[in-house]
Amino acid sequence: MSSDVTIILPDGSEKVIGPDGTGADLATQLGSRAANDALIAVANGTQLDLNQPLPNGASVSLIFPASEEGLEVLRHSTAHVLAQAVLALYPGATFSIGPPIEDGFYYxxxxxxxxxxxxxxxxxxxxxxxxxxxxxxxxxxxxxxxEEADQLFADHPYKLEILDGEADDPTSGPQGGVITTYRNTDEFVDLCRGPHVPDTGYLGHFKLMRVAGAYWRGDEKRQMLQRIYGTAWSS
Known part of the structure; x- marks a missing residue:
């Protein structure tokens, strides 16, 4: 049987959140605002999805939309929604990277x-x-x-280059040998380290700004890709 998880809040107080406790469990204990608005948890400096278990004894904070860290998560998750929309609307399209940036995101x-x-x-x-x-x-x-990653992204050569380490992407490349993906539907999955908002309903305040050309990996000898810039806000 799993033991209760005790975490340390930013004010130094301790909270017991039960066996295999998650950021979502902590948010629920902290009240309706936290339960409704928290986006991710940070445990000992590591960002986690709200449904990931928290380490026992960790110093934990919850991240909310209006914070700088929260905006980055919102923008990163919105970039995934952009990719899902494009792949659904344009059969045969492929995608490469979609990071949050200072004032928004792109893909x-x-x-x-x-x-x-x-x-x-x-x-x-x-x-x-x-x-x-x-x-x-x-x-x-x-x-x-x-092997599974190769199958998932067989039709997306830019993702395979990221998996091979040929293209460095700090938001999606394997980390410590671990390959992570985020799936939203049976049809859409992306290579990504995360973390992300719990579901797409947390998004909604966004705008697509413009289109630009961008050489893959910044190399003018490589394919010219279509970059869509957007921005997103907390409200």
Whole structure:
């Protein structure tokens, strides 16, 4: 039988959250605001999804949308929704990286047959993203083996380069030999270290800004990708 988990809050007080306690369990104990608004937990400096177990004796804080760290999580999760929308709307499209940045996020895509995005495309993609947000799809984290990763991303060569270590991406590349993915539906899964908001319903305040060209890995000898920039806010 698992023992209760005791964690230390930022004010130095201790909280017992039960066996295999998670950030979500802690948020529930702290009250309705924390339960409704917390995005992720940070345990001993490591960011965790709210449904990941907290280490016993860890110093733990919850991250909320209005904080700088919370905004970064919101923007990262919104980038995933952008990728899901594009892959659903443009059969044959492939994707590479989609990190949060200082004032928003972006995601790079390679469209089939030399297609490019237009302003009308951005409106269509935005509408699809709103649909995904409305479904409150959970972000489901998995640790997988390389063989499974190769199968999942067989049609996405840029992801395979990241897995091979040929392209450095601090938001999605294997960390300490561990490959992690986040799945939102049976149809959409992304290579990512996380963490993410509990579900897409936590998002919604976002805007797609513009399209630009970006060489893969910044190498002008490589493929020119289509980069969509966006931003997201807490409210």
């Amino acid at each position: 790079d895509f390679d469209l089939p047959d030399g297609q490019t995005f237009s302003d009308d495309d951005l409106e269509r993609i935005f509408a699809k993203m709103k649909e995904i947000v409305g479904r409150k799809q959970p972000f489901i984290r998995s640790e997988i083996q390389r």
